[in-house]
Amino acid sequence: MGIAERLEGKRVVICAGSGGVGKTTTSAALAMGLAAQGAKVAVITIDPARRLADSLGLEELGNEPRLVDASRFAGHGIEMQGELWAMMLDAKRTFDELIERLAPDEKTRDEVLANRIYQELSGAVAGSQEFTAIAKLFELDRSEEFDVLVLDTPPSRNALDFLDAPDRLTGFLEGRALKVFLAPTGLAAKVMGRGTSVVFSVLRRVTGVDLLQDLSVFFRALGGLVDGFRERATGVKRLLADPATTFLIVTSPEREPIEEAIFFRGKLREAGMPFGGLVVNRVQLDLVEGDADEAAAALDGDLPDELREKVAETLRELQVLAERDRAGLTRLMTALDEPDPTVVPLLEGDVHDVDGLAQVHHHLFADD
């Protein structure tokens, strides 16, 4: 079953996978293909290569999807019947926008945005991307402006942490811990017992009073956003559980990406999330039939011996790689229980323009 068939009726497609496997280009090519078929599609990319971003007209500024002009596809074999919109996620800005939306008043909003703990948390390269990617997805879904949303995810093992983030976040916001932070010497702290006050005095001694003060101010300000967070958390859970949401796992046939793909598959299973399919990039296919030396021998008489031997050597190497990739594919198919992966062969260069996307697109939609 081709990918377009698998994605029929899906409104949200989330592409998970480790770094360096071509996830961003897969997401973009997929979105382009669905748009070509007539849908209004938005792709949220995380960190696209500069040249690719330029070729799609993506700008650094602006945290909203922009229409990719249909003229960009002309001459590359892509007939754009629908619309492709694209954006690069700005994690910090997404977080700030969220606070702005949730803050009950300007004073609270300003307090949170100016707080240095907040700045650290929201600016941290690690943490926010996973959370803000899903926050952005949620906003775009709510806007009801698009037929399909394709989400590229951050290249980390934590990329699927957002699956349980809503629960954990509300758990924290509703839990006793927050109440204690809001009033470290208040009733809640006394109720929690001696341990709590000891913790705070040690924190004060080991790290310095200022920090604790900052944290209290931060959590106090954050407390005002609890209701909004809770509502959002519920909304995100609903979105992820929606039958029109699906997850694609993108990988390559190398050992570590394979392990990551298996890991992601496990996470999806744990969270009860739908696995929509497997895309395997950079696959070395067997390009000639039979023995490498025999294939090279076909050039006997056309080429000097030395050159023919170089060709034979190249073929032999590639056959070893094809053999390895075949084994990797088998392992993936077995471990992920996926008998019909979408295979994209190793391309000649980096995908850095519409032409490259068109090549990927050709392989992604080959069975359709």
Place this chain on the structure above:
Amino acid sequence: MSVLDKRLVFVTGKGGVGKTAVAAALGMVAARRGKRTIVAEVALRDDVHRALAGSEGGWTESAVGDDLYALSVDPQRAMEEYLGDQLSRPLAELLAGSRLFAYFAAATPGMRELLTVGKLWELAQDRRRTPGAQPYDLVVVDAPATGHGLALLDAPRTFAQVAAAGPVARQARAIEATLGDPQVTGVVAVATPEEMPVNEAEHLRRELGGRLDLVVANAVRPDRFTDEEAALLAPLAERAGAARVAVAAHHRARSQREQLERLGADVELPFAAEPSGGADLEELADVLDATV
């Protein structure tokens, strides 16, 4: 001075370029040279979610060869170890079990990274803090990808901005002194000959300047045809599969060459694949041994 003559070496680069393989291979080379070496992988998780979810395992200095050890550093365990060192046992246990403290640690700017780099620093000390532990001649860090990797190196300074007093801050200053000493700390950037990884290596060069000791190009495919030879092969491509494959390989090699020129690596590691799909570490170690 070879980067392997330093005490603490960070290996970083874009995700997927083979940092782990290069770090492991560097460790093997050092061990071959008689240095008691440990390769430490950093299992950095993201902040808020980590605090809310609790920690996950991975924490044993285990022997993997002659003079060669491996370890996975987890920030949560690093914190527990640090607490155990600074406080009485009951107090340390109280704090380690306290979710408040976990949230606090996650929310404090630079705290997680500081605890992680603190553990790596401890591995590289003559006098180990961990009871019964032996010192190492070399600690090779399989660091997180570029941005996070740099955050590790900057951790002491980041933390110092937030907490000027207290034992944690004092230790941060000691760690910063070590990280800032080019005789002691080294950095290796790894990139595959592709656009994005090379971009990140360039970024590392800009950020680190002289602190970057070595740039390694990994997974370099053979580049065996000259342009003239490719021209001879091209007309044969239509009827002979072998020629077609060779021409495609040549195009890929040319693309790769462009990236290698941008990268300007000190050493090129061949695309060395084992049947299992992992890197052939012995082969990589051989090449590194000859250059580094």
